[in-house]
Amino acid sequence: TQLLEQSPQFLSIQEGENLTVYCNSSSVFSSLQWYRQEPGEGPVLLVTVVTGGEVKKLKRLTFQFGDARKDSSLHITAAQTGDTGLYLCAGDDAGNNRKLIWGLGTSLAVNP
Amino acid sequence: DAGVIQSPRHEVTEMGQEVTLRCKPISGHDYLFWYRQTMMRGLELLIYFNNNVPIDDSGMPEDRFSAKMPNASFSTLKIQPSEPRDSAVYFCASSPRQFPLSVLTFGAGSRLTVL
Numbered sequence: 459t460q461l462l463e464q465s466p467q468f469l470s471i472q473e474g475e476n477l478t479v480y481c482n483s484s485s486v487f488s489s490l491q492w493y494r495q496e497p498g499e500g501p502v503l504l505v506t507v508v509t510g511g512e513v514k515k516l517k518r519l520t521f522q523f524g525d526a527r528k529d530s531s532l533h534i535t536a537a538q539t540g541d542t543g544l545y546l547c548a549g550d551d552a553g554n555n556r557k558l559i560w561g562l563g564t565s566l567a568v569n570p
Numbered sequence: 571d572a573g574v575i576q577s578p579r580h581e582v583t584e585m586g587q588e589v590t591l592r593c594k595p596i597s598g599h600d601y602l603f604w605y606r607q608t609m610m611r612g613l614e615l616l617i618y619f620n621n622n623v624p625i626d627d628s629g630m631p632e633d634r635f636s637a638k639m640p641n642a643s644f645s646t647l648k649i650q651p652s653e654p655r656d657s658a659v660y661f662c663a664s665s666p667r668q669f670p671l672s673v674l675t676f677g678a679g680s681r682l683t684v685l
Contacts, residue, residue: 491674500574500661500676501613546613550672557626558674562612 462549462561470567474536479564481547482529488550490530491558492521495544537568574677576662582683588650591680593662594643601665603674604637604647608658619645620668652684 463482471477481490489508493501505514507523507530514521518541520533534541544565548558575594583589595602603618617627622639630637634653639645649656663676 499678500663503673557615560613
């Protein structure tokens, strides 16, 4: 069974700090998505990365897809309390009937 | 569009009872997915439909679980009989297309507690 490992599992920081969370696998993915989930809600898609080495920016969030398309990172600059939530990565496994493989997530708490 | 609508938002039931969860996908989305989320196992795909037809139900835990999509605007996930280990948040999601560039839109989830 393919796995996407996310680290750290939990992260608590102060407003204004920078942080990076990681999503790693031993398998290659056709694409990888990042979602944010707030308590009591479903995950919301933030970005999809497709090309190895690709970097995408969404305001203060920077997403990078590894050159080998096995890993990804999410960097948040000057975190705000509104960034609090569960960050999930999901990889598109082209060899498994195109199912998404999900990580368990990084739970981020940004304190005022 | 109102997004993906799920009901009920919360369900508390006793072991052995039948549970039915409902989902209305976004109009025009051809794909519908049912997921289960727990702390230990994260998000697990149970089943997905394309144009109302079940494509892959290999994630359905056992025969106690069944899902239907009688039309493009409605789907149900039924558990009969329910067991305490079924306690989880169940999400429905829809997408206008398949991978690699699918855009999953999730509902707010149905939190199920089986006592």
